[in-house]
Amino acid sequence: MNPALLGLFTIIIGVGGCLGYFYFSNILLDKVIFPATGKNAGRNINRAEKVRPWLFLAPAIIALGLYLAYPVFATIWLSLTDRSQGNAFVGLANYRQMGLDPKFWEALSNNMLWLIVVPAASTGFGLLAAQLTDRISWGSFAKSIIFMPMAISFVGAAVIFKLVYDARPEGTNQIGILNAIWLQFDGGFWSIVILRVLPVVIMLAIAALSAWLVWVVAQPVFQPERERPGPLVSVVRIVAALAAAFVVIACLRGLVGAVTGTYPYGEAQQWLTIPFWNSFFLMIVLIWIQTGFAMVILSAALRGIPEETIEAAIIDGANPLQIFFSIKMPQIASTIVVVWTTITIVVLKVFDIVYAMTNGQWQTQVLANYMYDKLFRANDWGVGSAAAMVIMLLVTPILVWNVYNARKEMR
Amino acid sequence: MDGMAGGKTSLSWVVNISVVLLVALWLFPTAGLFISSFRTADQISTSGWWASMFPQEQNQTLRTDTPGDPADIPQIDDVYTIDGNLFVAEGQAPDVESVQATISVWGTGSRNIDAYQPGDTADLGDGEAITVQSNGDYVWTSAEPQSGRGQRVFTTAVTPPEFTLDNYRNVLFNPNNREGMAKAFFNTLTVTIPATIIPILIAAFAAYALAWMDFPGRALLIAAVVGLLVVPLQLALIPLLRLHNEIGIGKGYLGVWLAHTGFGLPLAIYLLRNYMVGLPRDIIENARVDGATDFQIFTKIILPLSYPALASFAIFQFLWTWNDLLVALVFLIDSSGDTTVMTKQIVELLGTRGGNWEILATSAFVSIAVPLLVFFSLQRFLVRGLLAGSVK
Amino acid sequence: MATLKLTDVAKTYGGTIDVLKNINLDIKTGELIVFVGPSGCGKSTLLRMIAGLEKISGGELQIDGRVVNNIPPAQRGIAMVFQSYALYPHMTVRDNMTFALKLAKKSKAEIDAAVAKAAKILQLEPYLDRLPKALSGGQRQRVAIGRSIVRDPKVYLFDEPLSNLDAALRVATRIEIAQLKESMPESTMIYVTHDQVEAMTLASRIVVLANKGIAQVGTPLQLYERPENEFVAQFIGSPAMNLLAGEIVETGPQTTIKLIGGGTALANVPTQAADKGLKVNVGVRPEDLTAVNDDAPYIFEGKVNITEALGEVTLLYFDRVGDNDAVIGKLPGIHTGLRGTSVRMTAQPDKVQIFHNGQSLHYR
Structure with missing residues (x-):
């Protein structure tokens, strides 16, 4: 038919x-x-x-x-059995085998990088876009454009960015816009400003912000008696503070790299094959898609802040920055957490972008694609299911948190 | 709003410029693909899409008309003379009048492509000479009758912007194109529509029960739905594929519809329940006093009032199923490839036609055009759904 | 400890839409000024202009002799209590109160002292470490006031601070504000409300705003006893002052007016001979009307349409006579059986106002 x-x-x-x-x-x-x-x-x-x-x-x-x-339970069972031995129970053998696979650790460490960078960047850009577009007359149009990638499939976005990252042999015109821009840099004054000074400034800013975050998140835990959070919240706070501290260190290392590194000026780059950095070029695709989501939610939250609290802060003598960080940010903190966790879940499941753009080559593997590889290319259901369980395990804290909140709200 | 007036204009400038930059950054990637889909393969591979808006200089190797039978070559003043137009001869323009390129310099060898100005005459040796005008008109003279293929001319010409619909014709309507998108388009549509409608129906009834009916275990069920919202569907792949194989569905549309229904349900129930719970209790109690049964209350009152939430979810589910790759790969597409969907087709093209941007760009744009259309026309509902759907 | 001077202050939106114009006002140290007026009269806008939250489109605003038109709010030495309290929801009561002081880089000792003092005045000591959401409406209101007090401002601004409280709490808080003012006799306060009871009970002077400008400035009793115009006459007092059309027939230190409907009014308002025959409106408050015998001179005669017995008084609603609005009378005590009967009423000459073209002849 x-x-x-x-x-x-x-x-x-x-x-x-x-x-x-x-x-x-x-x-x-x-x-x-x-x-x-x-x-x-x-x-x-x-x-x-x-x-x-x-x-x-x-x-x-x-x-x-x-x-x-x-399927959750079936997958647990599958991860403990071996298909080639007639689905016999093999205990944790699949996990052991996965633990010995360097590709798995590559996928896991890449995923961790994704987990930090993508939610942070999407939320950050989303907040920026929300804050800026709410102040101008053509804001709703700008919002539409930034929101638009939400409608585009990961595969479509992969094609879009493959064109952006395209590289042509030397001597011919570059048709990828990134390489076209890259070739404009020749090591002169503007190259130094844009490729050395600007990254240093940005990374310093991120490092400072993260350091501030470490302090804000960790500080209550070390408060004596008064208003110290419960043990569970303390653990979450410590983990978050450690993650932020990791970002500080990463930024400072990147900062050193930006100052001392040598750049291959004048050569078109195959962006997706440069180890380590290529993961970031893949992340850009997801950030490009998710920023609109963050912007829409945060914009609604910002508009929900009572105008009078802001006026009160003005009368109290706060400047615009203080108003933003001391009055607005705390009032939308819970929304930021929601946006962050939602994007985190998207990141954990991200498959199409990597599958379509690099298929995990050049050290860009992520868990979801690793799992697909094991399940359908290597036909190893055991290890594939074990990888799926790792994803499930990473999602579980958010799942518990969501259920806890939903139940609290219903009461 | 910044308290006082001073410095307000300069600040608003900074804001406006920042937003322009952001918008440009977000628009450019898509714009690049969109514009590229209207350019020929030659144009795409020789210049960036951002240059396509302006006249551009292009180096081309053109040939004059093939001389043909020596007896037919006209002689003017005892000189064998062939004249014509380079662009017409190459089929780049139907006739001289419609030539739009302007030659700035030209040459007769690849070493010296800028040897002559338009109107100059180049000596080709052996008594042959050729004159080329800026519009591509040439006069090729020779003492002996010309033979072989046409004379090569290396031109540097400025061509005005030019766009074509040929890519779309080829990708969508060429029956001989085995890599065309027409079939995949219909396959995607076939997957999408049932996979959007069926979960709405099932979810609406469940959401009503969870919102307005009292029974033991209700809170637990709601919590379960919230939990299932974030369960990665990766977990479901193997167990369900095995299940489908065992009950005889195998890979096919039925399987993918069922899978999408199952995966879409948590969000659907969550969204609809949250919306229905917010409906005024008085209306429902009034209907009950009037003697309506639960089924009537649901179909006559709740469903029509829940229209915005239904629309929100429908858009989500539509976008999600239309854009999906993983579920289709696992549950639908078999080795015959007859049921391939657009996302899969594009991934294939990325592998086999990685450099043919005219095909890639057009195919990709065909697949994202429908979601974009839905997005821009129904953005309101999408935003509302997002605000209601993010777990608070 | 501050004076305010408004000179020709105006507010326009988009350069064309007038909201306020020609506002001239002198406020002395220690006054509690109440802005009152119907909704949309611009009273909140005027307050926000004084606060610095709205730009002043024209004229000049001085605080303590310094022009502050372009001074940011925080440096004007003002503090404001908002209608919705505007407490920072994420900060404890203590943090709410100290936010401004911390921004001003005050020393910890100074801050602690200020908070302790304010908390004591407002009885907020037990709640200092609570979040606003854990407080009742009245407590929140006190925190909002406390947040102003700790800053020790020159001028306190209140923007309808009681309108979100229920009736009983509103009375209690009103009294608290009055006591607060008593305890700080040197502080200048400006208070916006649409509730005339608040205005009458709190104000040292009331500013009635109407038609984009000031209708009258005066003490509560001045406004009640000698309104400058029909608007103020009818805005202050409840039920509103009755207005009856008539014509001056006798002039002198006392004026006699022949009213439409047959009555005659005698008013302690001086007039000149030239005023004879002037078409005027006579204003009498319902509570000043008294019933008279059939043969005594009367101001008004009418058939009672409805009576409302409120306990301490009875309101009489009369049928309309001629073009006049329906007259309302207020008799002390409980009166039954008046409905449908014809009653004649009069008033003391010193309680009778005369308006010509809306303006009181008393102020001519």
Whole structure:
């Protein structure tokens, strides 16, 4: 059958089936099983009311259970068995094998890099864009443009950025805009300003901001008695502070590199094959996509800040920077956390970009692509499932946090 | 808002310029692809897309018309003379009038491509000579009848901006193009529409139960939905593929529809429940007093009122299924490749046609055009959904 | 400890839309000035211009003799209490109160002393380490006031500070503010409200704003007893002052007015002979009307349409007579059985106002 026809057929069957199920199951309940007539009418109505929610929920529960809950357990089991030995239980052998695979550690360390850079950069740019676009008359247009990549597939974005990163042999015109710009640099004054001074300034700024973050996050933990957070929160705070401290160190090292490194001026670069840095060129794609999301959410949060608190701060003598950091930022802190965690989850699942652009070559492997590699190329279900479990493990803290918050809100 | 007036204008300048920069940074990558999809392979490979807006200098090697039968070559003053236009001879222009390029310098050998000015006559040796005008008109004279192929001329010409729809014709409507996007486009559509509609229906009923019906375990179920929101679908790949194989669905549309339905449900239920819970209780209680059953309340009151939330989720699910690669790779695309979707097709092209930007750019743009259209026309709902859907 | 002087202050939006113009006002040290007026009269805008949150489009604002038109808010020596309190939700009560002092780089000892003092005055000591969300509405209001006090400003600005409180709390807080003012006799305060009870009870002087300008400035009693114009006459007092159309028939130190509907009013307002025949409105407050016997001279006669017994007084709503608005009377005690009857009413001559073209003849 023609797939389009099949599709149409499915829509009709699917939609009709769903509606039919809900309609007839309710009729059945009210008219046949527990009819609201006769001498048991009152009791029957009560019974029907007890059953009805489950009628409404049944398809969703079955689908969720089968397509999301069951696979979690099945994957745990798969990660403990070996397919080539007839699915025999092998304990942690798959994990051990994965632990010995340098590609896995490459993927894991790359993922950690992604986990720090992408949420931070997307949230940062998003906050900047939200703050700036809310102040100008054509802000909503600017917002649309920055938000637009949200609609573009990771694969489409991969093609878009492959064109940006394209390199042509020497002597021909560069058609990738990055190389075209790169070739403008010749080691002269502007090269030094843009490629040495500017990165140093930016990295100093990030390092300073991160150092401030370390202090802000870690400080309450070391408070004596007064308002010290609970042990769980303390652990989270310490971990976050360590991550921020790592960023400080990375920035300072990068800073040294930016000052002392030698640049291959005048040569077109194959950006995606430069080890270590190529991961950043892949991250740019995801940052480009996710910034719009961060901007939209944060912009709404910024607009939700009561105007009078800002006016009060003005009267109290705060300058615009102090207003931003002391009044606005704390009031949108919870939203920033939401944006950050949401992007973190996207990062953990990122697959298409790496698959389409480098397929994990040149040391750009990430967990999701590593897992796909193991599952469908090497056909090693054990190690593939073990890799999936690692992703699951990384997601779990966020999952717990979300559930905790959702339950708190419902009360 | 900065308290006092001083310095406000300069600050607003800084803000405006920063936003212009941001917008440019975010727009340029897509613009590059979009513009490239309207350029010929030659144009793309010889100059950056940003140059396409302006007239550009292009070095080309052109040939005059092939001389043909010596007897047919006209003789003027005992000299065999062939005249014509280089661009017309190369098929770059249908006739002399429509030539748009302007030759600035030209030559007869690859070593000295800038030897002559337009209007100059080049001596080719053996009594042959050629004169080339700036519009490509040439006169090729010779004492003996010319033979062989046409004379090569190396031109440096300024050509005005030029765009073409040929790429789209080739990618979308050329039945002989095995790498065309037409089939993949319809396959994507076939995946997307049922995978968008079915989860909405299932989720709407579940969301109503979770929002407005009282039963034991409700809070637990809501918590479970919130938890499932973030479960990476990577975990589901192997167990579900095995399940599909065991129950006989295998790889195919049915499998991918079911998978998308399952993966989309948590967000759908979460979004819709949050929206429905916010509907005024009075309306629902009033309907109940009026004697409506739960089923009637749901279909007659809740569903119509939840239209904005339904639209939000529909857009999410549409974008997600349209743009998806992983689920299609695992659950749909078999070795025959008949059911390939656009994302997969593009990844294939990236491998096989990595340098052919006219094909890549056009194919990619075909695949992102529909989401962009949806995005710009329904942005309102998308934003609303995002605000409601991010777990607070 | 500060004086304010507003000279021809004006506010326009986009250069064309007038919101306020020709505002001239002198405020002396230690006064509590209340801006009052109907919604949209620009009273909050005027306050925000004094605060520096809105640009002054024209004229001059002086605080202690210094022109502050272009001085940022923080350097004007003002503190403001907002309608919604505007507490920083992420800071404790203590941090809310010390934010401005920390920004001003005050020493820790100074800050602690200021907080301790303010907390004591406002009885906030037990709550200093709480977040605003853990406080009741009244407590939040006190924190907002405390945040002003610690700064020891020259001028306190209050923007409808009681309008978010419930009725009982509003009365209690109003009294607290009055006591606060008593305890700081040197401080200058400006208070915006739409509630005339707040205005009458708190103000040393009231500024009534209407029609983009000042309708009258005066003490509460001046406004009540001798309103300059019909607007103020009807804005202050509840129910509003009755206005009855008529014509001056006798002039002199006392003026006699023949009213439409047959009544005659005698007013302690001096007039000249030339005023004879002038078309005027006579203003009498409902509480000043008293019932008279059939043969005594009366200002007004009418049929009672509805009565409302409030306990200590009874309100009488009369049928309309001629072009006049329906007259309202207020009799002490409880009166039943008046509905449908015809009643004649009069008032003491010194309680009767005369308005011509909306302006009181008393101030001519």
